[in-house]
Amino acid sequence: MEETFFFRPATTVQHNDNRAARAIDMACAVVTGALLTLTAMGWVGFARILLTFAFAVYVPGWAVVANCAPMVRGSRLALPVLVSVTLVTAAATVTIWLHVWHPVQLFDIEASASIALIGIAAVRRESRRPPGELVLRNVAPGDTE
Amino acid sequence: MSMARRSTHGVSRAVGRLVISDALLPISVVLWIIGVRQIHPSPVPLSILPSGSVFVFLAGLGVLVLSTGLLLTRSNISNHRMTLHLGALIVMLYGSAPIVFLEPRFAWTYKHTAYTNYIAVYHGLTQSMAIYRIWPGLFALAAWIDKVGGISTPLVYASWAELFFEILYALLFAWILRALLLDERERWLALFLFASANWIAQDYFSPQGFGYVLSLGVFGIALHWLKGEQRPWITKLELGVCRLLEREHTRLFGRWMSPTTTTSSRRQHPHATNDYGDRAAESPAAPSRWFAIVTLLTTYGVLTFVHELSPYVVAVQLGVLAVIGLIRPWWLVVAMLAIAVGYLAPNFNYVNDTYGLTASIGNFFGNLRPPSSTVAQLGSAALLTAKASRVLSVSMWGLAAVGTVRRLHQGRIAVDLALLAFSPLALLVFLAYGHEGLLRVYLFSLPWSACLAASALSAAPGAFWHPRAILPTAALAVIVVLFLVTFFGDDSSNVMTPADVQAFAFVYSQAPPGPLMTLTANFPAPIGADSLKFPSVEPLLGSDYPGIARLGSADIPFLTTEIVSNGGGVTAPGYFVVSPSMVAYAEEFGLATAAQCRTFLTAMDRAPGWRILYSRGGATIYELAVGP
Numbered sequence: 001m002e003e004t005f006f007f008r009p010a011t012t013v014q015h016n017d018n019r020a021a022r023a024i025d026m027a028c029a030v031v032t033g034a035l036l037t038l039t040a041m042g043w044v045g046f047a048r049i050l051l052t053f054a055f056a057v058y059v060p061g062w063a064v065v066a067n068c069a070p071m072v073r074g075s076r077l078a079l080p081v082l083v084s085v086t087l088v089t090a091a092a093t094v095t096i097w098l099h100v101w102h103p104v105q106l107f108d109i110e111a112s113a114s115i116a117l118i119g120i121a122a123v124r125r126e127s128r129r130p131p132g133e134l135v136l137r138n139v140a141p142g143d144t145e
Numbered sequence: 146m147s148m149a150r151r152s153t154h155g156v157s158r159a160v161g162r163l164v165i166s167d168a169l170l171p172i173s174v175v176l177w178i179i180g181v182r183q184i185h186p187s188p189v190p191l192s193i194l195p196s197g198s199v200f201v202f203l204a205g206l207g208v209l210v211l212s213t214g215l216l217l218t219r220s221n222i223s224n225h226r227m228t229l230h231l232g233a234l235i236v237m238l239y240g241s242a243p244i245v246f247l248e249p250r251f252a253w254t255y256k257h258t259a260y261t262n263y264i265a266v267y268h269g270l271t272q273s274m275a276i277y278r279i280w281p282g283l284f285a286l287a288a289w290i291d292k293v294g295g296i297s298t299p300l301v302y303a304s305w306a307e308l309f310f311e312i313l314y315a316l317l318f319a320w321i322l323r324a325l326l327l328d329e330r331e332r333w334l335a336l337f338l339f340a341s342a343n344w345i346a347q348d349y350f351s352p353q354g355f356g357y358v359l360s361l362g363v364f365g366i367a368l369h370w371l372k373g374e375q376r377p378w379i380t381k382l383e384l385g386v387c388r389l390l391e392r393e394h395t396r397l398f399g400r401w402m403s404p405t406t407t408t409s410s411r412r413q414h415p416h417a418t419n420d421y422g423d424r425a426a427e428s429p430a431a432p433s434r435w436f437a438i439v440t441l442l443t444t445y446g447v448l449t450f451v452h453e454l455s456p457y458v459v460a461v462q463l464g465v466l467a468v469i470g471l472i473r474p475w476w477l478v479v480a481m482l483a484i485a486v487g488y489l490a491p492n493f494n495y496v497n498d499t500y501g502l503t504a505s506i507g508n509f510f511g512n513l514r515p516p517s518s519t520v521a522q523l524g525s526a527a528l529l530t531a532k533a534s535r536v537l538s539v540s541m542w543g544l545a546a547v548g549t550v551r552r553l554h555q556g557r558i559a560v561d562l563a564l565l566a567f568s569p570l571a572l573l574v575f576l577a578y579g580h581e582g583l584l585r586v587y588l589f590s591l592p593w594s595a596c597l598a599a600s601a602l603s604a605a606p607g608a609f610w611h612p613r614a615i616l617p618t619a620a621l622a623v624i625v626v627l628f629l630v631t632f633f634g635d636d637s638s639n640v641m642t643p644a645d646v647q648a649f650a651f652v653y654s655q656a657p658p659g660p661l662m663t664l665t666a667n668f669p670a671p672i673g674a675d676s677l678k679f680p681s682v683e684p685l686l687g688s689d690y691p692g693i694a695r696l697g698s699a700d701i702p703f704l705t706t707e708i709v710s711n712g713g714g715v716t717a718p719g720y721f722v723v724s725p726s727m728v729a730y731a732e733e734f735g736l737a738t739a740a741q742c743r744t745f746l747t748a749m750d751r752a753p754g755w756r757i758l759y760s761r762g763g764a765t766i767y768e769l770a771v772g773p
Contacts, residue, residue, distance in 0.1 A: 044295035049295070049302070052293045056293075068436050069433075077316060081317070082444060083440060085359070086440075086444045088286060089283075090443070090446075092285035093285040093447075096264060104293060107289070
């Protein structure tokens with residue numbers, strides 16, 4: 001059975017999962033970094049609009065899902081999208097209710113938090129040993145497991 | 146030499162793997178591009194008597210449906226090909242309007258952009274937003290996007306909201322489908338039916354369009370990670386019905402009823418209270434249950450302040466699943482309802498006074514009436530649209546009923562999908578929702594109806610021209626045609642032209658605030674943040690219209706009195722606006738003829754106290770100046 005955007009069979013191996021997760025981490029970092037740069041420079045244009053939508057629809061959600069539900073296969077696209085729009089909408093609405101509407105500063109916080117969480121998830125993922133992998137370490141006489 | 150031979154061999158192998166759909170898909174896309182480019186942005190792009198360009202557009206869609214049907218009959222479903230076909234279908238159905246029309250299509254879009262602009266400019270909510278200030282989620286999100294994206298108004302992207310939301314719906318529904326007991330063929334067919342039967346048009350730049358994204362997300366989390374075991378008495382009931390159907394109907398519908406699916410059935414596991422089948426094979430890993438519960442309740446909480454109705458429908462649908470044990474923990478639904486009711490409670494009096502919530506409780510059959518039932522006389526296009534929408538809705542529900550019976554006969558679980566598909570009807574016991582209750586019922590029933598319809602239509606792989614194999618393609622083709630009529634049929638009056646938008650942009654940007662009346666309720670306003678300073682007066686041909694003969698010079702005193710009673714001409718100027726879409730709307734819904742509108746406007750040109758402030762492209766703004 002083929003693997004696609006929508007349907008992923010259970011036979012997908014952990015190795016592919018990690019490789020895809022790394023690629024998504026990189027894409028999220030690029031989108032967030034580029035958008036932070038463009039907003040700081042005050043540059044206006046189609047690219048900034050696209051990056052804003054890409055960030056709002058995916059990045060914060062991926063930052064959460066990569067940490068809290070890293071083993072959920074098949075939810076690499078839908079769940080981050082859902083969590084992302086939920087979080088961004090909640091944050092924007094609450095700042096209006098609290099009369100602290102500063103959308104660009106709010107974005108700075110969301111972007112920083114997302115990058116930090118994605119970094120933590122990446123470190124945790126890379127430090128996790130794939131099952132069956134041979135690990136070499138120094139052992140002193142008398143050490144026990 | 147050997148390299149050349151190897152290369153030739155590789156090419157011939159690649160060519161051997163090609164199927165006819167690999168040629169049909171590009172052909173359909175090219176036809177669609179040619180058709181869309183040729184369609185003039187007039188208000189009637191898909192009239193019932195198609196012009197050459199519309200014919201090319203329809204041919205593109207026809208080839209795509211044919212190609213999809215061919216793929217569905219193959220023994221090995223190619224997910225890459227199906228994904229491309231689904232993407233093409235969504236773009237063709239929902240991406241054509243923003244390409245053809247220069248302005249956002251629906252009048253209702255514009256007030257949502259005005260509320261967004263208000264938040265962006267004044268950093269808060271206002272009483273002028275009426276009910277929308279209680280459910281500001283979409284406007285807050287859009288205002289945030291505007292500021293971060295350096296956009297001045299959501300009108301920049303509002304036209305594309307339909308395509309954007311439909312892509313998100315498809316994505317989330319595809320995710321949901323992996324949690325349901327369907328085989329690959331049924332899943333793909335359900336996705337195509339779902340994408341092509343959503344005629345409600347809630348997917349424009351609107352809270353309900355965004356709320357539907359969150360609603361599907363809540364269903365996705367619940368069905369993937371909070372699914373419990375079906376209560377044994379339900380399983381026994383299903384098994385009983387299964388045996389009864391087998392005894393009574395096998396002789397009549399034997400071939401049609403025979404299993405075509407790879408999912409497990411009650412026959413294979415007669416004592417099981419749960420059925421895993423394909424779903425279990427695809428979801429071996431799950432997040433912590435608490436992560437799922439927290440994510441679901443957070444998403445539901447946001448849905449509660451995005452849209453007023455959606456949280457209750459979602460709670461009802463998940464509630465019935467909790468009753469039969471399919472959603473666990475049971476208190477989750479109680480918590481959801483507590484969030485929704487707790488949010489509404491402080492605003493209940495205002496909402497009830499404005500919209501009469503309690504007045505429609507218990508009036509099921511009254512609440513069942515569709516929006517068209519409130520209009521005295523429909524024009525030919527509106528009549529056709531109303532009929533097509535009814536046929537499409539009844540067809541989907543009919544196919545869902547047939548799918549339920551077929552699944553039960555095949556010994557498959559059907560009760561969860563059937564409950565999800567038909568439980569939204571309970572909504573109509575409580576409210577009419579401005580005679581749009583039935584539309585919402587259809588909308589929330591659609592994903593599950595599409596699944597059951599796919600079970601009804603799905604056939605074993607075989608030759609395309611076999612009567613059973615051609616059925617899904619024929620059904621999809623009929624649904625797409627009905628969708629086109631329903632979705633675009635009212636465009637003669639629905640579509641906002643540049644003349645409409647420019648007239649309102651002029652009055653809001655150039656004129657001092659004052660009460661504003663329009664000919665009909667079909668107008669693109671308010672638009673900007675400051676347009677909320679213009680008090681809106683009930684349209685002349687609205688529900689309070691007292692005229693006996695529809696629209697004539699005798700109505701001018703009534704118009705003037707209405708404007709003056711709102712302060713127009715006394716403390717501030719007053720305005721009366723007429724635009725091409727309003728005249729088309731008046732004609733289509735039997736409010737006035739075009740000739741009556743012309744006579745009335747001629748009289749307005751000479752009416753004492755009134756002067757023409759703006760006139761361009763068929764749109765005219767009359768001003769009642771302050772003074773004696």
